[in-house]
Amino acid sequence: MMLALYGHPFSSYTWKALIALYANATPFVFRMVDPNHPENVARVQAASPLGKFPLLVDGEVEVFEASSIIEYLALHHPGPAMLLPADPDEALRMRMFDRVFDNYVMNVMQESVAEVIREGALSAPTRERVHAALRRSYNWIDNWLATYRRPMTVSLIECAAAPSLFYADWVLQIPDEFALLRAWRAHLLALPPVKRCIDEARPWRQFFPLGAPDRD
Numbered sequence: 001m002m003l004a005l006y007g008h009p010f011s012s013y014t015w016k017a018l019i020a021l022y023a024n025a026t027p028f029v030f031r032m033v034d035p036n037h038p039e040n041v042a043r044v045q046a047a048s049p050l051g052k053f054p055l056l057v058d059g060e061v062e063v064f065e066a067s068s069i070i071e072y073l074a075l076h077h078p079g080p081a082m083l084l085p086a087d088p089d090e091a092l093r094m095r096m097f098d099r100v101f102d103n104y105v106m107n108v109m110q111e112s113v114a115e116v117i118r119e120g121a122l123s124a125p126t127r128e129r130v131h132a133a134l135r136r137s138y139n140w141i142d143n144w145l146a147t148y149r150r151p152m153t154v155s156l157i158e159c160a161a162a163p164s165l166f167y168a169d170w171v172l173q174i175p176d177e178f179a180l181l182r183a184w185r186a187h188l189l190a191l192p193p194v195k196r197c198i199d200e201a202r203p204w205r206q207f208f209p210l211g212a213p214d215r216d
């Protein structure tokens with residue numbers, strides 16, 4: 001049976017899984033999670049504690065959490081993109097950096113988005129807290145990039161970094177002083193699997209709760 005990915009084209013965590021699927025040209029069907037597809041919403045709601053997406057379905061197997069989906073794809077549907085290194089210590093380090101992008105960039109960025117959806121506006125304290133945390137993460141990643149060796153294709157790191165930096169930059173534009181990070185974001189956005197996600201998400205840009213900037 002064909003793999004199925006449940007998600008939404010504008011969702012950052014859906015991109016994370018899509019980038020891995022696109023990089024390896026893995027055949028799958030995309031199941032849209034939106035009010036027009038209540039059966040897909042129900043499937044996602046039932047699969048994980050808070051009913052979040054993406055969700056990968058492979059026959060009888062359901063995998064939630066974008067990082068776990070990528071690990072599952074690396075194990076069961078490998079392709080030219082080496083999503084995780086074979087060496088266990090290197091894989092452990094990669095998983096650690098994957099957490100950096102989810103916990104200290106993506107989820108921080110999403111705090112401000114969630115507040116605007118919930119309250120209709122971004123409060124000054126949240127704005128300050130989110131900007132301070134993102135700035136600190138940008139600084140850390142910019143330093144880390146001085147020693148990061150880019151893979152030939154995409155790995156778990158690119159899958160995590162591309163969507164988180166894409167949207168974080170919309171919340172707090174990466175300052176000029178973080179030149180390595182700015183250049184890396186541009187490199188990530190130009191990677192064909194990432195570019196495909198960006199283009200497929202364009203129809204929803206107007207719905208970005210903080211207002212999408214006129215770039216990218």
Ligand SMILES: N[C@@H](CCC(=O)N[C@@H](CS)C(=O)NCC(=O)O)C(=O)O
Nearest residue numbers: 011012013014052053054065066067
């Ligand atoms: N930790 C999850 C986070 C997934 C997540 O936050 N997904 C968002 C879309 S980007 C979602 O499901 N939002 C709808 C909701 O929270 O009900 C992962 O890595 O997959």
